[in-house]
Amino acid sequence: MAATGMGTLEIVSRMRMSDLGQGTLDALAITTERLCCEYASSPSLQLQVEGRAWLGRITGLLDQRLTLAQHRELLMQAGWLALLVGCVEYDLGDKRGAEATRRAAMSLGNEAGQAEISGWAHEMQAWYCLTQGDYRGTIVAGEAGQHVAPNSGVAVQLAAQRAKAWARIGDRRQVEVALDQGRSMLEQLPYPDNIENHFVVDPAKFDFYAMDCYRILGEDRLAETYARHVIEAGTDFSGRERSPMRNAEARITLGVVAARQGDVDQAVAYGQRALRGDRQSIPSLLMCSRELSAVLQERNPDNAEVRDYLDNLRDVASLPAQTND
Incomplete structure (x- = not known):
């Protein structure tokens, strides 16, 4: 400190200085939420372009002088956006790009200390495996995600993905175990503030997964x-x-x-x-x-x-x- 010519208080004060206002962070959070809510209905290519553009803006913001809390906030918002972009890329059939983006989201979630983002990255892997016929891979990814984020909404969806995989393997007992586990976790969670957000699980979404399982199992009345x-x-x-x-x-x-x-x-x-x-x-x-x-x-x-x-x-x-x- 003597070499710097600054006292302890001045050094700490400088470490807490930032070029970024709270209004910018608030606007970014609102935009991220909006984009995640548009996943279900907005054109895929449009959502991909907008999501990537905002990731680029966050990259620019990370080059500014930031507090530690602001740095983590930006990484968190980037993590949610990367998850969204990865989902859209996979929807469009870009498997290689989607996997790269999923891995980036996982890294961002880990760096930001956001277990739920990391859990959703595992959920995306489970989904990728399921649609490619790798049902054991779906189960492994589902278990890994539940270990990372056991008490969050994504754990419910991970249980549902495992149930879908077990249905295709043909193990009726494991399907019911996974569905019961998912329902139990869902009942213990508070009802979500915004069910339009793609990364939120509500009872209607869980019904969607149960429908898939019962269709595969040949339970036509329940599936219908x-x-x-x-x-x-x-x-x-x-x-x-x-x-x-x-x-x-x-x-x-x-x-x-x-x-x-x-x-x-x-x-x-x-x-x-x-x-x-x-x-x-x-x-x-x-x-x-x-x-x-x-x-x-x-x-x-x-x-x-x-x-x-x-x-x-x-x-x-x-x-x-x-x-x-």
């Missing part, structure tokens, strides 16, 4: 009941869809139930409508649609409407990944 609840919750009074991606998977579920009951026309109608949505998560949509196509091909392989649906499904599957690079 949950599917109708999902569509009702995801549609407002005017008929506008608040959750088009969830609604698409709910319609595929209704299509699977209809196909199993021998109503081919209804099954195809549900399947075709699911493929027409403007806001899509391509990997998830293809995973569920292929489950419907398998039932239709098994029971009605020569039906002209079935063949037309399968052609449309192949068209969606052959679309190249969309990026803004």
Whole structure:
């Protein structure tokens, strides 16, 4: 300190100085929340561009003189934005880019001391594995995420992802164990302030996961009941869809139930409508649609409407990944 010519108080005061005002941090937090709330319905490419732009702005802010608390706040907001961008990249079919962004979000969460961000990064890995057919990978990622963030909303979703994986493995008991664990955790959490935020789990979202499990297990009555609840919750009074991606998977579920009951026309109608949505998560949509196509091909392989649906499904599957690079 003698070498600096400054006393202790002056040194500490300088360490606490900042070029960044609280208003900027507040505006950034509001913007991050808004973007996370727009995930369900905003065009994917638009959301990707905006999310990346705000990550770039945060990079610039990190170059300024900041307090330790401000530095952590910026890392936290960057972590949430990276999670969002990674989800959108995966929706668009950019698997490599999505994985890189997911890893960046994990690092940001760890550096900022935000276990929930790290937990969501594990949840994204579970989702990636599920849609790529790596069900054991989904279970491992789910368990890792619950270890990192055991008492948060993401732990509920991680339990649900594990349940979906167990359903596809064919272990009914483990499905029920995971679903019961998720419901129990959800009941212990306070009702979220903003259920529009993609990184918030509410009862309607958990119904969406249960629907998927019961469709795979062949519990048609339960699957249909949950599917109708999902569509009702995801549609407002005017008929506008608040959750088009969830609604698409709910319609595929209704299509699977209809196909199993021998109503081919209804099954195809549900399947075709699911493929027409403007806001899509391509990997998830293809995973569920292929489950419907398998039932239709098994029971009605020569039906002209079935063949037309399968052609449309192949068209969606052959679309190249969309990026803004």
